[in-house]
Amino acid sequence: MIPRTALTLLALSALVLAACGSDDDTASSSAPTADDLDGTTFESTDVTGHELVADTTITLAFQADTVGANAGCNSMNGGYTITDSTLEVDAMASTMMACSDELMAQDDWLAECLASGPEIALDGDRLTLTGAEATLTLDAVQDVDVEGTTWMITGTVATEAVASIPQGAEPSLTITDGQAAIVTGCNNGSGSVEVADTTLTFGPIATTRMACEPDLDDLEATVLAVLQGEVTYEIDGATMSIRADGPDGEIGLELTAR
Secondary structure (H helix, E strand, C coil): CCCHHHHHHHHHHHHHHHHHCCHHHHHHCECCCHHHHCCEEEEEEEEECCCCCCCCCCEEEEECCEEEEECCCCEEEEEEEEECCEEEECCCEECCCCCCHHHHHHHHHHHHHHHCCCEEEEECCEEEEECCCCEEEEEEECCCCCCCCEEEEEEEEECCEEEECCCCCCCEEEEECCEEEEECCCCEEEEEEEECCCEEEECCCEECCCCCCHHHHHHHHHHHHHCCEEEEEEEECCEEEEEEEECCEEEEEEEEEC
């Protein structure tokens, strides 16, 4: 007869194995290399050990030996290596957008999570980061098409700094059949656009003439200053960056697919 204490230990062991995954799950996952991750963006599908702010996800984008991260507010990036199944991330640079306190706290949480040396595993298109206090499960994101997508403008760029959008504003860009529909945050606009592999070429944009608050007027001026003539764009998963030459240097927009 097996002692009761031994039965209890066996039961606890079974619970632990069930919580951490089966032997089959472990066998099918392995630590990825930088080449495995290069050019891939992952978005969280499940997070345990931390309750995400409503309507937010965690995004990780890998390019060569750099990882970019976003938790719903600022964008962070830094160098990384993978050693013995451990993700080691260097000190990360971050944009300086002002967001709600809960989003700023979530930024800090993600930065600390990545800096803590979590275990990393890749199983097909699914990436798992397992830390001491949280586990992130993320799936690979396919690049969204520039056309036929409503792109929400989430930030404006000038002198290499990203500025946040005024609270309550919902500026956007939608390109369909050679026409651009633009919500500037104040007025609506439209005009022709030619789409190439890395460039967008905008014709004159006509807008409505509503009067808005000064911060929305400033946003509209920035959006329209970027979306004129030929600009460059880059899509990474569900995010897009647009850059143009301004009078005082490069200007641009950061966008996320709705």
